[in-house]
Amino acid sequence: MEDEDGGTKVSQIPGRRFPVEILYTKAPEADYLDAAIVAALQIHVREPPGDILVFLTGQEEIETAEELLRHRTRGLGTKIAELIICPIYANLPTELQAKIFEPTPAGARKVVLATNIAETSLTIDGIRYVIDPGFCKIKSYNPRTGMESLLVSPISKASALQRAGRSGRTGPGKCFRLYTAFNYQNDLEDNTVPEIQRTNLANVVLTLKSLGIHDLIHFDFMDPPPSEALITAIELLYSLGALNKIGGLTTQGRRMAEFPVDPMLSKMIVASNKYKCSEEIITIAAMLSIGNSIFYRPKDKQVHADNARMNFHTGNVGDHIALLKVYNSWKETNFSTQWCYENYIQVRSMKRARDIRDQLEGLLERVEIEPTSNPNDLEGIKKAITSGFFPHSARLQKSGAYKTVKNPQSVHIHPTSGLAQVLPRWVVYHELVLTTKEYMRQPGQRKCLVGEDVQQWTKNECSIDEHMEWHPSKPTCCTSHYRNCELTSRAGAFAPIAVNWGRKIQLVKCQMGDDVNFG
Template sequence: MKSYNPRTGMESLQVTPISKASAIQRAGRSGRTGPGKCYRLYTEDNFIKELDDSTVPEIQRTNLANVVLTLKSLGINDLLHFDFMDPPPAEALIKALELLFALGALNSVGELTKVGRQMAEFPVDPMLSKAIVASDKYKCSEELISIAAMLSTGNSIFYRPKDKQVYADNAKKNFHIGNVGDHIALLNVYDAWKETNYSMQWCYENYIQVRSMKRARDIRDQLERLLERVEIELTSNPVDLDAIKKAITSGYFPHSAKLEKNRSYRRVKNGQTVHVHPSSGLAQVLPRWVLYHELVLTTKEYIRQVSELNPEWLVEIAPHYYQLKDVEDLASKKLPRGKGHAS
């Protein structure tokens, strides 16, 4: 079952006992369309004493940032006293409010800002919608909606057939030339597919999932229509990779980490130790500073979809979130105090 820890901001798939309601519902499946039996793989004693009556509702085990942003956009302001059917933990609500304030979606009294109203129009995670809104400033909205669409398909773009793993890995490396990071690599995949006029054959040759790419194209078309609705101009800046990365940083600045001596990473804000996922194009390179899309717990705490980060951007883009000393404390040498730095 998917669960979310608001303290660490980490999602994990945890093995949990089935609930009584779920078990009864499962048993009801046998005998639906023909005679059947249901065998329970636990004792009656387990069922009575150890299983919960019902499954924990998803609202109590998920990231609430999107829920809070939607409720705020509907004019519901007092969320802590809102009459939820299954009230989520207060800590998860407060963390969501703090994140939205850091992203500039809420002002100091918890009201929706202009940026927040624009973000609420996009049916994606608030950090991703903030990156799309910020792309207007960096004149790269075309690239950002492509990256957002690719990220929204999950981790299902590349595949590795067992008998052709070396070919698949080499094909994947072609999109990572220059250690551009996973975000730009996803953009390279989409642009290359577009140049072949959305060819299925090209996907087979490059070991890329056709269904995922079609889904990404549909999502991108939807995001493009929404840009017009929130009055963001469609601009393209494919050469300036720094501008694209700055737009991503505008949404994902809470997801920054610095390399440690033992080749793991330490998150800037809470000091948690994390590791780059082996599927990342930067898993062997390991830059000093990185920005990541999501943090998941499998065998270790892994960060997925990773790009190299210039630490000065953190202070430039989010001075209210990162003071210069936060970044300097982690950097072994002092950073130059340039324009836009908060002291």
């Protein structure tokens, strides 16, 4: 702010309306989840009226805490006031999330079990007590492996202050920190690591390139990301055909940059024009964009929820086609809320997917893609998907695990996938996540981008079905008996192209720089 002399001065706006007493433990807690439950019960029995907010790291912890609290409150007797337990996390249906905002009945106390969404995103009236175990889940991206992980990590001092402030929004409160004052002063970082330093930068790089910013190494980022992450992003965009050899944006890259989604999704959309299935592909892209929050799996109805999910995987079509089936089935019911309840599907997530799809559909005309629908051509749809996600290819091993093609590592199909029991020889996946194992989310059967037969073959040209022409500059050929086609790719030192020619399959190694036109 500018003062009377033309200088500047710092003004602070306090975010806390009422005083908050902060209490620490005398020693570190070995089991913070059990300590949080004990603390909640002690507050309920000993402290004056006021609701409780408990911060936990995720859905699994919240469900466990809810179950333990219900069990232990039964032994408190009738003289103790009722304790109303209200969980809140991302995958919880909207109507259940809304319960945290309902007024607490007279003579009762409410305890809210929440993730760090309750730090800043919402304010709950009546909260007087906060229990802070000092942990949260942080998404981190490893550019070397291309894997994202949700790791339970200590919070920062800034987050600790935000949590404490939740108890002082509507009146004086108390914050019970389940760690020592020494831990707070010496072990916690001042601030959370900025997201740009722990995320996939492909979309950021594509956006900057489209704005004419080419010198990314010297670009003045507020929080400079790791150079390795930038290089990985540039390599991915080059393999997708969005960048040329000198790092400039290609015509295809400009079309991809028009779509506000991950570059692999935008490449998939651009490729759908060739396979005449743009309507289906933007639906799949919209469903993938909302993350892993489509299906709801209540703890007391897990079998029913799993059966409902598997109904969309009939025919072992893969998770991408299953998501397409989910959206189309919802659309056929005129976007029915009741249908979502019956199939254990999040209404809120589906509405968000519909909004994203409408936005993507509006952008098709801008990049000169004609809206076309071909729902029965699953081969064409799968080829369009493979066009965008070929960098995320994995091959089945004898052990039953998969090995990724890029940065080879052992991964598994996620247990919630419809392909978990099928195990196709080749798959493409949406993302890698590290939980109890290295899992592939939303896998689908990978399709070769070339046809079964060679239409024309000369020394300088290879014409393969209606989707691909190849003009080799320095071809090196070897004949091998491969049963499955290798994936067409621009990544790496050469692009393997396998075509079925008579009884044999000709494996052609196309040197980098050859003019390859493929989906």
